[in-house]
Amino acid sequence: MKRRDFLAASALISLLAPAPALAARKEKSSKPGSKPAGESASRSRRETRTDNRSRSRGRQTYRPVAEPPTAAPAAVASSPATTNEQTYNAIALPDEPQPQWRTYDVTSLITLNNVKGKLRLWLPLAQYRDNPWQRALGHDWRGNFDSAGVYRDPVADLEVFYADWNHVAATPRLQLVSQVAKRDRNFDITRRGSVAERGEVLRRCLQSSNLVPTDGLVRRTAETAVGRIKDPVAQGKAIYDWVIENTTYDPVPAGIGRGNVEAMLDSGRLSGGSADIALLFVALCRSIGIPARPVFGLRIDGSRLFSGLGATGNLGTGQHCRAEFYTPGYGWIPVDPGDVRKAIRDENLGYGDPKLLVLRKLLFGFWERNWLALNTAQDVQLQGASGGPLPFLVLPQIEAGGQRFDSSDSQRCSYTVTSSRVDG
Structure with a gap:
């Protein structure tokens, strides 16, 4: 054309x-407040450095957030192959303000019911590689899990959040907030040289x-x-x-x-x-x-x-x-x-x-730009899962007592996602 x-x-x-x-433009929403006793929280944040002379590459760090001590504190773990602080290198774009970009907080709320035994949950995250039309700026999560973290499959260009409940004694719940920047993606047939x-x-x-x-x-x-x-x-x-x-x-x-x-x-x-x-x-x-x-x-x-x-x-x-x-x-x-x-x-x-x-x-x-890209992965084998591969990963996946189900099972999972503009 x-x-x-x-x-x-x-x-x-x-x-x-x-x-x-x-959607109506909203005032910048506050991050989740202080958590109830016995809940765990962690965050991931993109850190960048810029000055007037050079442009830096982004660095993404996952690390636990310190919480006040409680009678029975819940442990927070990073990905199995990491220490408490793990640094990933990601392709990042310059941080000059661009009016075409829109920034969103995308909040996922998951509550599980009628589940027993050891429990693990997986949730696909936004593509972690920056490109000219999407940037993943960071993730915050909290809930009553025993451990949680993020892992990547660089071959599948896939990033997944996971949370573990070792013994389900209450109603498992999770809140995850991802901040992303989006703009329209256009192809111009008159421009070559990519x-x-x-x-x-x-x-x-x-x-x-x-x-x-x-x-x-x-x-x-x-x-x-x-x-x-x-x-x-x-x-x-x-x-x-x-x-x-x-x-x-x-x-x-x-x-x-x-x-x-x-x-x-x-x-x-x-x-x-x-x-x-x-x-x-x-x-x-x-x-x-x-x-x-x-x-x-x-x-x-x-x-x-x-x-x-x-x-x-x-x-x-x-x-x-x-x-x-x-x-x-x-x-x-x-x-x-x-x-x-x-x-x-x-x-x-x-x-x-x-x-x-x-x-x-x-x-x-x-x-x-009203759409968030998650991944391009097919035949996805979830880390730590006992079941076989999935054709693709777009919905939260849960394994409890050796049985897998996803968030479309309304009898056992309440799943809501909301987004709000945070760029004014």
């Missing part, structure tokens, strides 16, 4: 779309997985979608268009999907949630040699495009999956076919509707 077409689409969408459904991705990352993004096969019917479908097109950007656009034209949005109760690409194509019913649609796009790209990956995340604010493409209030069911594919010279190009299909359903858009024409152009190369 030419730059003038993209700019025209960006301007037109504001005229065609309904009134924005943005930094090349590492070879091992690209190789991983060409591999098949349990949910993303890359041969047989998948490859034949991709070849049909691209036809004689040779340019990789145009091939990605052809696959994006094919996915939009041949799928329907029909989320499962969790809101993000549990499908299998080959099973979808075999059945001829290309219907599912955002993960199903994104994974279909990823599989088709990989099958013809285009590195691609899903990006699992959470809606944290209203949308300027359509109200159904944002979320406010309780965000506990606001999980949403996007995708990106890689081309030499341009780097990673963002797409969101799932939200195109969701808008078609929510707004009853016909294929000739001007709003749909603009949205299709816009969401090839654009991610709105």
Whole structure:
């Protein structure tokens, strides 16, 4: 898409779309106050240094917060392979103020019921690598757990919070506040020269997985979608268009999907949630040699495009999956076919509707800043878990007495997520 077409689409969408459904700006919220006796608290904070002469790289430190002594203090542990203070190096961006950025406190509250025995909880955190459209600024947590910490899987680009209750004698509870900065992500086809991705990352993004096969019917479908097109950007656009034209949005109760690409194509019913649609796009790209990956995340604010493409209030069911594919010279190009299909359903858009024409152009190369990226991991093996791997990790996971369940089990888990603006 030419730059003038993209700019025209960006301007037109504001005229065609309904009134924005943005959350109201809020006063800066205070951090959680003093905790009740017997609860544990820890925090993670990004520390940076800047001066007028140079720009520094960020340093992220996890360390326990000192608490007043109680009759029976609860221990706070860092990740098993660490001491009480652990330093991670993360890619950080300069700290000059930029008006496009918005800063949010995203608060997760989890209370467990009807659980017995030893208990462990895992919660996916925001992507820890800074990039031009998202920064993870730090995490604070507290609750009545016996130990808690954070671990990383650098291969999967995954960061996970965990908490342990050695003997459940009361109602397990956890509060975790993550502060993140977000801005819109835009792809400009007139600008080349992006930094090349590492070879091992690209190789991983060409591999098949349990949910993303890359041969047989998948490859034949991709070849049909691209036809004689040779340019990789145009091939990605052809696959994006094919996915939009041949799928329907029909989320499962969790809101993000549990499908299998080959099973979808075999059945001829290309219907599912955002993960199903994104994974279909990823599989088709990989099958013809285009590195691609899903990006699992959470809606944290209203949308300027359509109200159904944002979320406010309780965000506990606001999980949403996007995708990106890689081309030499341009780097990673963002797409969101799932939200195109969701808008078609929510707004009853016909294929000739001007709003749909603009949205299709816009969401090839654009991610709105109202969404928090968590990870790109597939076939996730949780650290310390007794069960097998998960297809992907977007919801809190809990193991109690050797049995695993997630936060969608309302009989045993109360899970709420809220976000608030903290940048004025």
